[in-house]
Amino acid sequence: MALDPAVVLPDALIEEIRSRAPGYDERNEFFQEDFDALVAAGYLKAFVPEGDGGLGAGLADVVRLQRRLAQAAPATALAVNMHLVWTGVAKVLADRGDSSLAFVLEEAAAGEVFAFGVSEAGNDSVLFDSVTEAVPRPDGGYAFTGTKVFTSLAPAWTRMGTFGKDTAGEEPQLVWGFIRRDEPGWRHLDDWNTLGMRASQSRTTVLEGATARADRIVRKLPVGPNPDLLVFGIFSVFETLLAAVYTGVAERGLTLAVDAAHRRRSHRTGRSYSQDPDIRWQIAELGLAVDGMIPQLESVAADIDGLADRGAAWFRALSGLKHRATETAKSVVDGAMRVGGGSGYFRGSELERLYRDVLAGLYHPSDPESAHATVATNLLGPIEEV
Structure with a gap:
């Protein structure tokens, strides 16, 4: 149920x-x-x-x-x-x-809190390569050295899932494991001073030989695209939950736009802006956009729960879902700012904060370029070598 x-x-x-x-x-x-x-x-x-x-x-x-x-x-x-x-x-x-x-x-x-220590500045290969060094230890564990960005929950996590590249063997391997907060080899930078999403405190984490024990090494994968279930799991849950957050932002933006239309009154006519044909059209556009996001989000989540086999179309669906959710949320909040009037431009208004928060969606993977490349490859096949 x-x-x-x-x-x-x-x-x-x-x-x-x-x-x-x-x-x-x-x-x-x-x-x-x-x-x-x-x-x-x-x-x-x-x-x-x-x-x-x-x-x-x-x-x-x-x-x-x-x-x-x-x-x-x-x-x-x-x-x-x-x-x-x-x-x-x-x-x-x-x-x-x-x-x-x-x-x-x-x-x-048992109450442990997990952080996602995966993103690396400039690494556009995302899950398929790493600039973090993973050095094998005699006991089967690995020591990770590198810099991870946008590590949310910085003040609260007790476990961090991360990955790096082991180049000690004949072929490099991407090593996935979990480190502990109560063990040495890591530190946060106090560098989270951003335009929006400020309370997330997604600080940079510097790994300096942080160790994942042997029983917390969960994968060793070749560099490059890989159909491993861990990759699917991370991509599917990450993209879907990101889409959920930004859908919620869009829903709140729509609510604030509706509230503003009822609250504001025209000096010229004395009537509420909710009766103005132009404002009604603008709000209808926002409602149509929000209504289009929710069924896709629910369908993708239900298919993941239901073990549906979308085959190669999964990555198209997931990257497209995240892209559509973040871009639509940005458009809806922008529309709410227009409907809400100049008060939304002032510091401290909820719309002003939403307007800043929603921009973070631009920087989460998959970015627009990656999403379009994924969809194009699914529909047209890979680019042919010259």
Whole structure:
């Protein structure tokens, strides 16, 4: 049975979270009170089976939850996404008979918090190569040295999933493993001073020989595109949950636009702007855009839960979903700013904050170039060698 988002995230909690968002943004501060409240609500155990104390959610459930949370506080939702990605990947693998990330759900059930230490500045190969060095240790573990960017939950994570390249053998290998916060070899930079999504505190993480133990090395893969289930799991959950957050941002933008149209009145006619034909047309356009996002998002999440086989079309669907969600959200918030009038331009307004937050969607993979290349390859085949 599907989870009810209003039960997991009741109205009172959502309003508390919404009320704190402006202060976190203004102070460039981690969302600690939100984090504590979400932990208390069992939110970080969404993918953990009910028998182990979790919510027993599927991806479609968590998509609905993240849409609701993002409507209250986009930066809080985006940061929590990173923990939910790893626990969601563990569930995707388990559903397909792969227990290699079973410990992720076990540790999440015990209260551990997972960070996503994957992104590297300038690495446009994303999951298929790494500029981080992975050095094998005699005990079977690996020591990672490199720099990871946009590592959300910086003040709170206790485990970090990461990867690097082992060049010691005949062929280089990409090594995936998990490091611990309570062990040496890593540090954060206090460099998160951004335009938007400020409460996520997605600081740069410098790995200086951070060690993943042998029993926490989960994959060794060749460099380059790979059909391994871990790659599918990361790509599918990451893109879908990102799309959920930005869909929530678009939904909130639409709500604020509607509220502004009812609230503002024309000096010339004395009537509410909700009666103005031009404003009505603009809001209808925003509504049409939001309505078009949700079915695609729900369909993709349901197919992942249902083990649907889309074959090579999966990567087209997932990169396209993320691209459409972030671009549509940006367009909807821009439209809400136009409908809302000049008050939305002032610091401290919710629309002004949404306008800054939504721009972060430009920088998450898949970027527009990658998304279009993926779709073109699926439809037209690869570019022929000259």
